[in-house]
Amino acid sequence: MKIRPLHDRVVIRREEEEEQTAGGIVLPDTAAEKPQQGAVVAVGDGKPLDSGEKRALAVKEGDRVLFGKYAGSEVKVGDETLMVMREDDLMAVLEG
Amino acid sequence: MKIRPLHDRVVIRREEEEEQTAGGIVLPDTAAEKPQQGAVVAVGDGKPLDSGEKRALAVKEGDRVLFGKYAGSEVKVGDETLMVMREDDLMAVLEG
Amino acid sequence: MKIRPLHDRVVIRREEEEEQTAGGIVLPDTAAEKPQQGAVVAVGDGKPLDSGEKRALAVKEGDRVLFGKYAGSEVKVGDETLMVMREDDLMAVLEG
Amino acid sequence: MKIRPLHDRVVIRREEEEEQTAGGIVLPDTAAEKPQQGAVVAVGDGKPLDSGEKRALAVKEGDRVLFGKYAGSEVKVGDETLMVMREDDLMAVLEG
Amino acid sequence: MKIRPLHDRVVIRREEEEEQTAGGIVLPDTAAEKPQQGAVVAVGDGKPLDSGEKRALAVKEGDRVLFGKYAGSEVKVGDETLMVMREDDLMAVLEG
Amino acid sequence: MKIRPLHDRVVIRREEEEEQTAGGIVLPDTAAEKPQQGAVVAVGDGKPLDSGEKRALAVKEGDRVLFGKYAGSEVKVGDETLMVMREDDLMAVLEG
Amino acid sequence: MKIRPLHDRVVIRREEEEEQTAGGIVLPDTAAEKPQQGAVVAVGDGKPLDSGEKRALAVKEGDRVLFGKYAGSEVKVGDETLMVMREDDLMAVLEG
Numbered sequence: 217m218k219i220r221p222l223h224d225r226v227v228i229r230r231e232e233e234e235e236q237t238a239g240g241i242v243l244p245d246t247a248a249e250k251p252q253q254g255a256v257v258a259v260g261d262g263k264p265l266d267s268g269e270k271r272a273l274a275v276k277e278g279d280r281v282l283f284g285k286y287a288g289s290e291v292k293v294g295d296e297t298l299m300v301m302r303e304d305d306l307m308a309v310l311e312g
Numbered sequence: 313m314k315i316r317p318l319h320d321r322v323v324i325r326r327e328e329e330e331e332q333t334a335g336g337i338v339l340p341d342t343a344a345e346k347p348q349q350g351a352v353v354a355v356g357d358g359k360p361l362d363s364g365e366k367r368a369l370a371v372k373e374g375d376r377v378l379f380g381k382y383a384g385s386e387v388k389v390g391d392e393t394l395m396v397m398r399e400d401d402l403m404a405v406l407e408g
Numbered sequence: 409m410k411i412r413p414l415h416d417r418v419v420i421r422r423e424e425e426e427e428q429t430a431g432g433i434v435l436p437d438t439a440a441e442k443p444q445q446g447a448v449v450a451v452g453d454g455k456p457l458d459s460g461e462k463r464a465l466a467v468k469e470g471d472r473v474l475f476g477k478y479a480g481s482e483v484k485v486g487d488e489t490l491m492v493m494r495e496d497d498l499m500a501v502l503e504g
Numbered sequence: 505m506k507i508r509p510l511h512d513r514v515v516i517r518r519e520e521e522e523e524q525t526a527g528g529i530v531l532p533d534t535a536a537e538k539p540q541q542g543a544v545v546a547v548g549d550g551k552p553l554d555s556g557e558k559r560a561l562a563v564k565e566g567d568r569v570l571f572g573k574y575a576g577s578e579v580k581v582g583d584e585t586l587m588v589m590r591e592d593d594l595m596a597v598l599e600g
Numbered sequence: 601m602k603i604r605p606l607h608d609r610v611v612i613r614r615e616e617e618e619e620q621t622a623g624g625i626v627l628p629d630t631a632a633e634k635p636q637q638g639a640v641v642a643v644g645d646g647k648p649l650d651s652g653e654k655r656a657l658a659v660k661e662g663d664r665v666l667f668g669k670y671a672g673s674e675v676k677v678g679d680e681t682l683m684v685m686r687e688d689d690l691m692a693v694l695e696g
Numbered sequence: 697m698k699i700r701p702l703h704d705r706v707v708i709r710r711e712e713e714e715e716q717t718a719g720g721i722v723l724p725d726t727a728a729e730k731p732q733q734g735a736v737v738a739v740g741d742g743k744p745l746d747s748g749e750k751r752a753l754a755v756k757e758g759d760r761v762l763f764g765k766y767a768g769s770e771v772k773v774g775d776e777t778l779m780v781m782r783e784d785d786l787m788a789v790l791e792g
Numbered sequence: 793m794k795i796r797p798l799h800d801r802v803v804i805r806r807e808e809e810e811e812q813t814a815g816g817i818v819l820p821d822t823a824a825e826k827p828q829q830g831a832v833v834a835v836g837d838g839k840p841l842d843s844g845e846k847r848a849l850a851v852k853e854g855d856r857v858l859f860g861k862y863a864g865s866e867v868k869v870g871d872e873t874l875m876v877m878r879e880d881d882l883m884a885v886l887e888g
Contacts, residue, residue, distance in 0.1 A: 217406055217407070217408050218406070218407045218408050219378075219404045219405075219406060219407075220404060220405045220406075220407050221403065221404045222370050222371070222399075222402055222403065222404055222405065223370060225403055225404060227404065261370075263840075264359075264367060265842060265843075265844055266361060266362050266363070266842050267361075267363070267842070267843070267844065268361055268363065268365055268367055269844055271840060271844055274798050274799060274837075275798070282795075282867060282876065284865065289380065289403065291378060291404075300378065300403045300404055303798075306798055307797065307798065307801055307865065307876045308795045308796055308797045308798055308801060308803065308867075308876055309795075309796045309798065310793055310794070310795060310796075311793070311794045311795075311796050312793050312794050313502060313503070313504050314502070314503045314504050315474075315500045315501075315502060315503075316500060316501045316502075316503050317499065317500045318466050318467070318495075318498055318499065318500055318501065319466060321499055321500060323500065357466075360455075360463060362457060362458050362459070363457075363459070364457055364459065364461055364463055385476065385499065387474060387500075396474065396499045396500055409598055409599070409600050410598070410599045410600050411570075411596045411597075411598060411599075412596060412597045412598075412599050413595065413596045414562050414563070414591075414594055414595065414596055414597065415562060417595055417596060419596065453562075456551075456559060458553060458554050458555070459553075459555070460553055460555065460557055460559055481572065481595065483570060483596075492570065492595045492596055505694055505695070505696050506694070506695045506696050507666075507692045507693075507694060507695075508692055508693045508694075508695050509691065509692045510658050510659070510687075510690055510691065510692055510693065511658060513691055513692060515692065549658075552647075552655060554649060554650050554651070555649075555651070556649055556651065556653055556655055577668065577691065579666060579692075588666065588691045588692055601790055601791070601792050602790070602791045602792050603762075603788045603789075603790060603791075604788060604789045604790075604791050605787065605788045606754050606755070606783075606786055606787065606788055606789065607754060609787055609788060611788065645754075648743075648751060650745060650746050650747070651745075651747070652745055652747065652749055652751055673764065673787065675762060675788075684762065684787045684788055697886055697887070697888050698886070698887045698888050699858075699884045699885075699886060699887075700884055700885045700886075700887050701883065701884045702850050702851070702879075702882055702883065702884055702885065703850060705883055705884060707884065741850075744839075744847060746841060746842050746843070747841075747843070748841055748843065748845055748847055769860065769883065771858060771884075780858065780883045780884055
């Protein structure tokens with residue numbers, strides 16, 4: 217079974233927060249709105265524009281992304297908890 | 313008797329939440345906004361755009377979809393409770 | 409005397425809620441926002457668009473429609489209570 | 505002295521509410537938002553559109569209209585109390 | 601020294617409220633939002649549109665206008681208190 | 697060091713309020729939202745429009761302007777406190 | 793590892809507030825919304841417009857910028873705390 221997010225929504229596999237990750241990104245304990253990190257599992261086919269066209273999303277499957285602490289909703293697929301949110305809730309892609 | 317949803321609204325037959333469904337999707341107990349699952353029974357003829365055109369919906373009859381816990385309104389048709397909501401309240405389609 | 413609703417407004421004759429209607433639609437007692445049912449008595453000449461054009465409404469006189477519990481305003485014409493609301497407050501048309 | 509409402513505003517002479525008017529329209533005592541009835545005294549020259557054009561109003565001097573209880577502001581001209589409101593606050597025209 | 605209001609703003613010299621003015625306009629004591637009356641002293645060069653164009657204002661210097669009680673801000677020029685507000689806060693022009 | 701405001705923002709050097717200024721503008725003590733006065737120090741290169749174009753600002757360096765009491769943010773450059781705000785927070789230019 | 797901000801977001805390395813910086817910018821203690829200062833580390837590829845086009849950002853890597861006290865979210869990369877915010881949260885660029 218697969219989840220196909222609609223329009224400008226994306227499905228994210230959240231990564232556990234650690235004090236110091238391998239790649240060097242550490243999420244601080246004290247920030248008011250602490251962003252969270254995850255991997256993109258699936259993306260919608262684009263954000264609908266007023267013109268009737270769609271704008272393709274700026275992230276793709278496999279991208280590691282940062283998103284706000286209160287963004288999106290959780291769903292469980294099998295034993296795994298995934299997140300569904302809008303592209304606009306994503307703040308940045310982690311590269312390299 | 314049939315329900316024809318207007319514009320960008322859809323009619324959904326909600327599926328009972330189970331600990332572990334056949335297809336493997338489990339809805340968690342603890343999520344703040346727990347998405348719910350159902351089958352699309354009918355869709356409107358499209359979302360009106362400012363141009364006067366309509367954008368066809370991205371879901372069709374028979375699709376299994378996820379939607380927010382507080383999305384839409386309930387109606388009973390015969391003995392059955394259905395949901396009416398906007399396409400924008402749908403988060404994802406479950407496939408396969 | 410006749411009521412001509414303006415733009416995207418419609419006039420509705422609300423049907424009494426029953427446990428089980430002839431056509432099989434039953435409105436539940438417990439839903440948070442319980443939709444209500446009625447017949448369209450008159451429709452406006454369309455929703456004005458930014459372009460200056462009007463979009464004709466998707467319902468017509470005689471349609472049986474569902475609308476939200478808190479939608480619209482009541483007016484009495486003679487001995488009869490009617491509702492005036494916007495087309496956007498209508499959720500679906502009941503057919504057949 | 506005359507009042508010329510600006511853009512999409514209209515001036516209304518409110519009619520007293522009665523239990524049963526000659527024309528048969530009765531405004532109910534119990535509705536949460538009870539519409540009120542009046543005659544259009546003057547209309548603005550149209551609602552400005554983003555294009556720079558104006559959309560002529562859908563009501564004209566002499567029309568009897570329904571409007572929301574909390575719509576508009578009162579002004580007194582001579583001994584008479586008039587209302588000024590936007591066309592969008594008008595719900596319907598009473599005809600015949 | 602002169603005040604040049606920006607864009608769609610206007611400068612108004614408020615007229616004292618009287619029980620019964622010469623021209624016959626009386627502002628009532630009891631209205632929830634009591635409009636006030638004044639003379640236009642200066643107008644901006646137009647409301648900017650999304651197209652980059654400007655829409656000229658519908659009032660001009662010398663017009664007597666009605667505006668909402670809580671509209672605009674006060675400024676004193678010399679010994680005189682003036683009001684600065686947006687054209688959209690003006691409800692009507694008093695003519696004749 | 698120079699401050700270059702972005703887009704439709706402007707930098708203002710606030711003038712001290714006096715009972716009666718040389719030019720004759722007095723800011724009243726009692727107004728609910730008391731406008732303040734200052735000189736434009738720098739302006740952004742224009743407000744971005746939906747079309748992708750920019751609309752040049754209506755004020756320029758050296759203009760004396762009125763702005764709302766709660767508009768903008770303070771920054772200190774050297775020993776001087778400046779304000780940064782959007783052009784839309786400016787109400788009028790004082791001329792002559 | 794690198795952070796690539798999405799669309800109109802920027803990544804900022806915040807500079808410590810001092811009583812008097814070398815360049816002469818001092819952030820006051822008492823302002824209600826005290827702007828903060830930092831250096832741009834990375835910028836998104838532009839703000840999406842309704843037309844489907846993107847508008848390039850007005851700041852670039854290396855720019856020193858002012859932003860609101862409550863703007864953005866913190867992320868730690870290695871030992872360093874960075875900020876992610878939208879270009880619209882930036883007020884001005886410090887030059888020279």
